[in-house]
Each structure stands twice: as C-alpha cells, then as structure tokens.
Amino acid sequence: MAEEQGFDPDSVAGMEGAGGDDVMDDWAAAMAEQEQVDAAAAATEVKPATSLFQDFSAAGAAQSVPQNLDMILDIPVQLTVELGRTKIAIRNLLQLAQGSVVELDGLAGEPMDVLVNGCLIAQGEVVVVNDKFGIRLTDIITPAERLRRLQK
Template sequence: MMSEESTDTPQTDPAQAAPVGEDDWAEAFAEEQQQQAGSASAEGAAPETPSTGGAKRAAFGALKPGSAEPPEGSDRLDLVMDIPVTLSVELGRTKIQIKELLQLAQGSVVDLDRLAGEPMDVLVNGFLIARGEVVMVNDKFGIRLTDIVSPSERARRLT
C-alpha cells in the first residue's frame, strides 16, 4: 500500500520544465546590474553600462607596421634553438615474417638491406638529413658525416 504525502510546493519534472530563454537571462542580468548600481551609487561610483553586461572594455594600443618582427639584433633562429629533436642512425632494414621474428634467439643473425662499408642514414625525427660512417671515439660509437642531403632533396623525399 502506498502512502500519499501532501506538499505545498508542486513537484515538477525537469524534462517538462520550460527552457531558459534569452528573456530570462536578460532579466537576471538586469537585476544584477540594478543591485550593482545600487551598491555603486552608495559608494559614489558610476554604474556600469547595460550594453557591456557589467564588463569593462579593454584598451589596446594601436598596431604599428612591422611590430610583429623581432627586435633588431635578435636572430630568428634563437626561437627554435632549444627545441629538442631525435637524431638516430640507421644501420639497415629488413622485412621478416612474424614466425621468423618469434624464432630469433641470442646469437641469431638478421640480414639487412645494406652492404658492409655502405654509409649509414642519419635521421632527425624520422627524416633523412645525412649519411655517414661509423667511428669509435673513446670507446663509444659515433658517426662521421660524409654526405648532407640538400634541402631540395629532403623536400622531394617528403612528397
């Protein structure tokens, strides 16, 4: 058995409630402005204009021709000098099947597409920029650049 409760306030379903229109927002802003105007006039300040909705207009200086240029004496490359990039050296590549990959063990030999003594590719963020030969410097591997890829060649490889 259900008990009925009586309340003085009507229960409304939010889905059935009337949508808030622009008139409701305008009334709320006008009411807020009247309250602000009342407190501002009590303090001796001028009330805000209703056309700006209580916001103040920002003041910006006039733009001058060439103002987007860097100041004289600064180098444009300074803006990118601290951006990190990934430099990698590629010994060679090959394609193998997954079953061959799973059979690899310590001591396995994988044939690459390069010949012994052929220059290595130097890549920056995956793009070829140079070729070189492997050298040993203080017990560490390094690469001596033997050929730099020209900008036109780099652009041709991108397409």
C-alpha cells in the first residue's frame, strides 16, 4: 500500500538523523492500526438484512397473495363480446347507410367470443336480461390454451 502511494519505507532508513525515526514510528503505528481494523472486520459476522426485504419464500408468498391481489382488484379492464368479423373495402364502407346489412364470419347459434383487453378468455351465448343484452359463459379458456393461442 505504501509503494502504491509512492512511499518507500526502505528509503526512510537513511533519514534517521533528519526525523526518520518519527516517520518510522508513524508508519509502524499506521500498520498496527490497519491490522486491528482488519482483525475486527474478520471477527465481525456478516448477517443478512432480512428485515429490509420482502419474504418471497413459499410461506411468505401464501400470506401475501391476498394483499397483493387486493391491489389489482379495482383496475378496470375492457371486456368485449365479439359477434363476428369481416373485411370490407373502404369503397363499400363508404356506401353503408341505415338499413345496410354487413355479413360477418360468425354463424348463427355459434358461441360468441369474450375478450378481456383483446385476449380471448371465454365463449358464451347471448341472453336478454331486463331488456338488455348479456352473455352466459359456456366455456372458459384455460391459461394453457390461452398461451397456445398466443403462440400461433
């Protein structure tokens, strides 16, 4: 360490008459102090700061699931029921008027797709409840099936 700073203890030996003993005493004191600091650091056992971090173990996860789930329960999502789709040229789109019929690819009596934020999660049939349309879910798409459909 002393050589890194450009200090050579051997060169101090010739300075005894010009205060070289004082320099050597300071050097020895500094080395002794450093040895004490190193010994104290080695004797000190390092303990992890577990209280600073959230527990992600299986036991901790089981306890924190309801709390974490509560945080997202009020997030709004877009639920869409899709009757069918079609492609149409802009020329034909501009010719649409009241009473026009647009043919869709969905068949009559076929289950409707239920999408959440554009992702298919279920299928169902149209029902009327209190003069409003609704959907009765007939088939829920499993998470594995959703992943398979996304990979296509």
